[in-house]
Amino acid sequence: MPTQPIDHPLNLTMQAILTYGSWGLTLVLLALAVRMGLRERTPFYVLMVLASMVAAFAEPLYDAGMSLYFYSTDGMFTHFTAFGVPQPIWTHSGYAVLYASAAIYIARAIGRGTLTARGLYAFAGIELAMSSVFEMVGINGGAYEYWGPHAFRIFQYPLVIGVLEAAQVVCFAVVAAILRDRATRPRHLLGLFLLFPCTFFMANFGAGAPVIIALHLERHSSALVALASVLSIFAALVLIHTAAQCIPVVIGRGRSEPVVVAGQRDGVGV
Template identity: 45%
Template sequence: MGRMSPEVMQHPLDTAWQNVFTYASWGIVLIMVVIAVRKAKTERTPFYLMAIVAAGVGAFAEPLYDVAFDLWFYDAKADGTPGAAQAHFTAFDIVQPNWTHSGYIILYAMACLYAGKRIYDGRMTRVNLFQIWLLEIAASCVFEVIGTGVNVYTYYGPYELRIGNYPLVIGVLEGTQVMLFTVLAVQIWRRVKTGWGTAALIPAFPITMLGGNFGLGWPIIIALHLDEPSFSSTIVWIGTFVSIGLCALAVRGASLFLPEPPEDEAPAPVAPPPVRERVPA
């Protein structure tokens, strides 16, 4: 892990806010499941439920993300001793709160619920995809600005371009991951022959989650973990903007894989103007 001080490890967890995050997030997940079940019945596809399952299973990979991006979930009691977090497992000495799985489902599967069918039907344009990307970035920022501001967890690395305690580059990477997973998930949905084929979303999630965050975020990851004297805030600024730029390119690339609109709704070709014959004088 990066340059984490003992103060970060011994920082007390706000258990009241931990309860808010736990119960509120799992309540939202329950609503998502109800919506997914209704969609499954009306559209005769398990796609929406499988997207929720894929994000939930993929949450077990969160510790890899935590190590790379210097994320620490607070676990200390008021006296600095560990054991305050309601966690379901620990990896790399980082506790994983119960709400990490619900948080994954909300952040990464929600777009499949509200935009998946639109993409499937070929009604999503490149502009629409970028609009959803910005919406997902904004949602990520709101959630994590709150989380990092109420003593639930922190990004302790030497980030630049923070909103409060939250590094903006993280929100951009998360929003990009949502776009990559959603577009790939819909492409799988369109190609499988049976409902069980949508189970391919389960491996697709970590491929886009880890591939997107590490593949697009490697400039900021390396910049954060350079050893002295190589490390400097200027390099972190550069890594931040390079990763953000790579994210924009990735969303642009994902837009190339959007399904085409139905033939009966495709714009009709524009007929050339009639050519007037010149009448001889």
């Protein structure tokens, strides 16, 4: 069985790229979220971004399950360690860039009644591509690795990870849109801070359960890991399909533009 690469040297140049690049993009994303919120008179988009960033404090759970290790030799920018995995400070900005960026536009389109099931599938594909590119750069650039016996790797990146990430993003976006539609007070939108980790682990530890168990079996089997990866990919695709079927429920009132009426339900939801 592979073991954590605790002595693998960290590429400090790649760390700098991931840190400053992702935090710079996060500031841009927050500015866009503020602008969108001002237009529609809602904190919804900003809260979606902040919820993703706060949820990154639970990243060690994911690392333990998916056998991910951030290289932690001298020079690492880290702020805490859990489950034996030091956490880089760019995980919070990485969550915003990878997950919240797509989710806010999906939720916005759902709220406006302009997103179809086919459109959601397209967003899932975009998210898969974004996650794959980001992680392939980080992995091959020497910042971290998935050290477990994963199957179906592309440039050292396990395909199952990308599909699960796409599922988690669309699920969060759809559930967030439902919350926004049903909210009767602005404070209800704070539920996003719970919804993000719930949908994150629902997808990754729910649909991803077969591959997580296979990765950590006492007796390693490459064939079993491959089969479990296929099962987890299928489960993630079912989640995406299920989320797509929820869209007509969310936009059942069929409005094409947000309605803002002080003190009424529609006004708070947007």
